[in-house]
Amino acid sequence: MSNHAILPSRRQALAGLLGAPAVLLGLPADHAAAQAGGTVSFIGWSAAVDQVRAQISAFERATNIRVNYENFPWAQFRTALVTRLVGNAPIDVSWVSDAWLPEFAEAGWLADINDIPQLMRYNAEAADYCTQSMTYRGRQYGLAYYGDHMSFMYNTELLQRAGIAAPPTTWEEVVQQSLRIKQQGISEYPLLLSLAADTWLIEFVSALTYAFGGRMVDDQGNAVMADANRGSVRAARFIREAIATHRIVSPGAVETPEINGLRAMGSGAHAFGIVPTYRIRALNDPSQAQAHGKIRVALMPKGGPDGTNATLGWIRFYGMTPGAKQDRARRERAVRFMEFFGGRDTAGAYSMQKLLLTDVGLPSCALPVNDDADVKTFWDRWAGGGAVIAQQATLARKKDTISPWFGEWVETSNQAWQAVCLGRAEPEAAMRTAAAKWTELRRAFR
Amino acid sequence: MSGALERRPGPRRRPALGYDERNAAILVFPVVAVLLVVAAYPILYSFWVSLHDIVLTRPLRRPFVGFDNYLRIFDDERFWLAVSRTTVYTVVTVAVTTLLAVLVALLLNEAFPGQRILSALLLVPWATPSVVNGLMWKWIYDPTYGLLNALLVQLGLLERYRAWLGDPDLTLLLIANAAVWKQMPLAALLLIVTMKAIPDDLYRAAKVDGANVFQRFIHVTLPALRPGLMLVLVYETMISIRHFDLFLIMTQGGPGDASFTLSWLIYVETFRSLRFGTGAAMSYVLAMATFLLSWALIRWLGKRI
Structure with a gap:
């Protein structure tokens, strides 16, 4: 048996050192929740932060999985993300721009989701252009955050x-x-x-x-x-x-x-x-x-x-790192997170997609969202109707x-x-x- | 007495380090260790990086290329463009900063009501963080709500608002202006300190000889200012040649390539193109250029002190 199997990794040792005082002091609540549901690390740029935090709270309540959320300004985000990926930072899910997909996929920083039916099923309800924008060399690398x-x-x-x-x-x-x-x-x-x-x-x-x-x-x-x-x-x-x-x-x-x-x-x-x-x-x-x-x-x-x-x-999407996909428990949590944010929540609603549209104006890739009465009201109120926008969306490349x-x-x-x-x-x-x-x-x- | 006890002592070997030296070494060791870790190691590692073709987006390949990165830099027309932009910026910034600093130092070296308050106010630009300075000047130059446009239009000197930073012929000079505003106070302070050390006897003797104010400045003040001037020139050159923050905040190297300086090129190569190998090589070239220029300035001015 190799030493790797016997000795704890540096990260595990550090977690143990940091966790020991909490156990001794009897600080159980978050720690216990993390033990029960685990944690998913999510990194995004500093947009729609309030909406993301609200959805994170809903996700934590619904799944008992804690979310470590970090955000960086858009202008520095690609560099910040790349340096973290190169440094093997423990990221599970990240926002990704369609512009970065080929270089990230070639570098092996994104995991494809073709073998995850729980996520792939959303293609049936997504604008085809969005799905194409998340696909590189025949493999799909995420679930849409928004498409505009x-x-x-x-x-x-x-x-x-x-x-x-x-x-x-x-x-x-x-x-x-x-x-x-x-x-x-x-x-x-x-x-x-x-x-x-x-x-x-x-x-x-x-x-x-x-x-x-x-x-x-x-x-x-x-x-x-x-x-x-x-x-x-x-x-x-x-x-x-x-x-x-x-x-x-x-x-x-x-x-x-x-x-x-x-x-x-x-x-x-x-x-x-x-x-x-x-x-x-x-x-x-x-x-x-x-x-x-x-x-x-x-x-x-x-x-x-x-x-x-x-x-x-263009679209922005939720991408999963290969590190998260390879570990069964991390993968499960990441998939649930991506589904809750990019697909339907545990109640079966596109809650995040709808929230982003009605609060911030970010158009959704999920077609059912456009049929929602609140969304139609939104377009009527803020754009004088959504017909031209919908027509233009069909002409977007x-x-x-x-x-x-x-x-x-x-x-x-x-x-x-x-x-x-x-x-x-x-x-x-x-x-x-x-x-x-x-x-x-x-x-x-x- | 046994023979062993009668053994004649050999010549006493002096310990390599005396008591004081040993204690000094022990006390200094932690600092040296820290410096090795936080300064020497990164410097050596970045040199090692500069000898490899490292592109972060291709993490599985990082071939050793020796000095190819350095040769590639000199073949890159962007590099020579950046050198020319950096040269213009550095010459303008250092010259104007030094000239203004001498004038301000001469003013504040005189006794007049409010001199102390003025000296204190002089420190404000210097104490302003670089990012704040950059943002402040960006807003002053803004084409829609900038103070400069408002002032010039209200004074009748300008017919309509202009995009100052959008004019490639002016961009470098406008950024240099922002740099001078921040750097001049420190230079003036250094020169004031040097001026205070000039003996009054020299001025009195010059007056007796019939020298006017201008002649006293040329023949008394200026020669005595040389140590301070050398310090200012070397420091300002080192700062200006490597300036980055103002370019990041105010123009991002633009418009077009109007403010594409060496430090901006290094940023683009390293953090946008993610080519760490050539980025590190460029950094070494810039560091060596700064070092050689400073060394030349010290040698040149040092001979005249």
């Missing part, structure tokens, strides 16, 4: 003041209407684009690329973003002209992160904007936005000769740049798009730079 897409939003009051009867249906109309609004002195920069070089930039420019009828990467994984007939170059040219020629987008867009863009749209300073759909709740909330009650969603305008109403969609090298490539891509915005590079040249980096990283990965 980029929406084209407009301010009804500003359009009304400018005498515009209906929101634009093409990006050419967006320019025309914006110029009209600008000329009337209603808004200096009618179109809001948040183009700071952060994690949101690729989401915004991908949405525009799709609307201009293009792609960044084809089905074979080849970079096509530099192709003049694809959407990226056209979208890049549109942004450049909107800033420099038409002056309908602020030059400050390059230093506007998504959250500041949200505030700007909420202040009523802009007539149009590309905004994550879940922000509609905040934008129409009197306690959060001056423009409350005036922000509505239209289908993504079509751009150029091949334009479509397509937009970018995941990022075609998601790959094991996405995290590294996106740095070059962000710089290329910003160079276009600043007029430091022609759209074709900037996209060639991004494409070259893509090809280089793809080759290196092989």
